[in-house]
Amino acid sequence: MPSHTTNNSYNGLNAIGYTAASQANSLVPYDNTVTIGYSMGGVLAREIKRQRGANCNIKALISVGSPHTGASIVNGAQNLYDVINLWFDDLAAGWIAYSYPYNDAVWIARYYFLGSITDIIWANVKERFFNQVGLNSDAARDLKPNSGFMNTLNSNPSTTLPAATYAVYGQEDWYSHVRLGDAYLNSGTETGAVLQTYYNVMSYYAQEAFWNYYDAQYYWDEFFDPWGEHYGDPFYWQMYLYWKYAGDAFNFGAYAMNVLHQQDWNYYIVGETLSAQNVTDRNPVNDAFIPTVSAAPSFVAANKRYKALNTNHAELMKYSVSLAQISYALRRPDINLPLR
Amino acid sequence: MRFVLLSLIIMFTSFSCEEPISPVNYEANVIWSKDVTRQLNLVQPVIEKGFTYVASDTTIKCFKLDNGTLIWESNLGLIPGSIASAKLLHSNNMLFLNHKNWVKAFDKANGDLIWETYFENFLPVNLQIMSQNSTSLIVGGQGEVIKISRTTGNIELRIQLNELIPSGYFQIAYSPFISEDDFIYVPTGWSTGNGIKGNILCYSAVSGKYVWGYEILTESDAESCTIKDSLIVFPSSSSIFALNRFTGKKIWQTTVSDDAFQESVTIEGETVYMGSHDKSRMYAFHLRTGSLKWKSKETESSIITIITVKSNRVYFSNFAAIYVLDAFNGSIIWKGFPPEYNQDKSYIYSSPVAVGEGYMVNVGSKKVYCLNDP
DSSP states (O other), X not given: OOOOOOOOOOOTTSOHHHHHHHHHHXXXXXXXXXXXXXXXXXXXXXXXXXXXXXXXXXXXXXXXXXXXXXXXXXXXXXXXXXXXXXXXXXXXXXXXXXXXXXXXXXXXXXXXXXXXXXXXXXXXXXXXXIIIIOTTSHHHHHHSTTOHHHHHHHHSGGGGSOSEEEEEEEEOOSSHHXXXXXXXXXXXXXOSHHXXXXXXXXXXXXXXXXXXXXXXXXXXXHHHOTTSTTTTOHHHHHHHHHHHHHHHHHHHHHHIIIIIHHXXXXXXXXXXXXXXXXXXXXXXXXXXXXXXXXXSOTTSOGGGEEEEEXXXXXXXXXXXXXXXXXXXXXXXXXXXXXXX | OHHHHHHHHHHHHTTOSSOOOSOOOOOOOEEEEEEOOOSOOOOBOEEETTEEEEEETTEEEEEETTTOXXXXXXXXXXXXXXXXXXXXXXXXXXXXXXXXXXXEEEETTTOOEEEEEXXXXXXXXXXXXXXXXXXXXXXXXXXXXXXXXXXXXXXXXXXXXXXXXXXXXXXXXXXXXXXXXXXXXXXXXXXXXXXXXXXXXXXXXXXXXXXXXXXXXXXXXXXXXXXXXXXXXXXXXXXXXXXXXXXXXXXXXXXXXXXXXXXXXXXXXXXXXXXXXXXXXXXEEETTTOOEEEEOOOOSXXXXXXXXXXXXXXXXXXXXXXXXXXXXTOOEEEEEOOXXXXXXXXXXXXXXXXXXXXXXXXXXXXXXXXXEOO
């Protein structure tokens, strides 16, 4: 039996239903096609199946990080600028404790400490949604959870799924937003360089907090030492309070980078609330872009959902972990793609 | 004041990029590593008598286990590409590797090719795991299994899998199992056109005669099986089954409510170990009753691999990290990525991990690694 391999793309700004109707023949030109649909591609394949029904050429679908029940990030991306400003506020707190004016403190945080990282995240998510998908595009409108398109697509999922439907989805490690930005910056491969910078900033804040607490400890000890010459000296108490306050502020900055910003990313951008257990386990539970419940929905059978470790959305079609999972899906009996 | 310093120290310790694993009393370190070039290296190596044998890229290699000295290297005669097998088998003096339509045997001492067998009119299955007994090898394909002599590579039987399937359809033999008492057990899957079905088929390894078959009633296939005493155990979708391996009669079936299995069933002692690929947990079941002994915490990646159980530990890798679990309760004893991983995420442990003689060997995406057993 002859086989073909095609790698097709489409205008990601157009309404998904329109793309399915107008480009199905060129996107899926052969009978019995095994379609690997990355991100919106998986949703588009389902829409082609919905429109074509029994006449659809798609025999099997392996969706890879596809937002089957919607991508909250379409809404969340609009929050990104505000969220990042909140992050700068977190980092500015320490400098405010050092008596810098608010605007100067934010400027320091932005340009010296977190700016390079958040700018990468911002630029790449912005590129992804404002330019490639377009927050106001028809495609973006369709991808919103509970959009008219999504409601139609999912009103009877079985009519949109080839008999062989598999869902490969990523599960990125902690600091998933930083890793995602790095991967988008580097054509789908996280280099670790952005995360290293992130660690460095976080360590700086933690060290700053440490030395502030160290100073505070000195003034505390002096103030309460009944045999010392500064026993009960109000200046020492004031100095204790000052360094304690500064220590708390820098400590908060480090904690925010370590924990809160990951929670923010999940909640405000991806649209998923992390449980307390997930925070304790340091498990962000998605690919940093699409909630797992959408990328691996319940209407895809449990034995056809493949989870890829430490893989973010940008990496899903390049990282060995997800490629291995795709290999195992390809050999299942309802796909059984011949070896080439 | 002391408490804030304490809290700060706690915060410092949580900066690691990997999730905290407890306990941390056990450590594994890379003893040596060697470069490989293919990213998807999925063949489990062999460890034996102070050496390790590794198939990756287009070669098979022998290294000294304790220091990584290359003893020999043999070309597999492949065009560059991933080997379509998931396990290297071995006997006293030979190594056996399957890839698409052929099986080759190499001399363990020097890597010389001893025999090679090409299967005509054979449709292979990707990532096929062969099985062996003391005289024969068994290979699964689409619609048939082939038994060959371990000594000569001669084809001894070709068994067409026509049972428990409508005419006009064919079933895929994933990882057939051959027992020392000459039975062949074949877990299969086939496409109905609207879904998947599967069977367990049993044949005589002497005559190829069909002995019994078990039809899986749920919409699912079976991709691995193993035996112990009179039982054959296999996973299918959300269930683990145990049958009498001489009659095909079901002894027990255990179904989990929120998970699914595919590969990697292993028996050690009186326990069945099985990895899941939906919730990515390791499970342990009582061999005789099927009751659940324990299930591990969720890991981050579907467990579709070959599990090794030794010295009360469960070892596996899931295309990225190596895990070592306590076989009594499933708690994680050790988990690790390659040392380069923190700087370059493309370094992962990708093949099933081989364990023995105090070492673990894994073929990663960029290197072969030998680690001490933690």
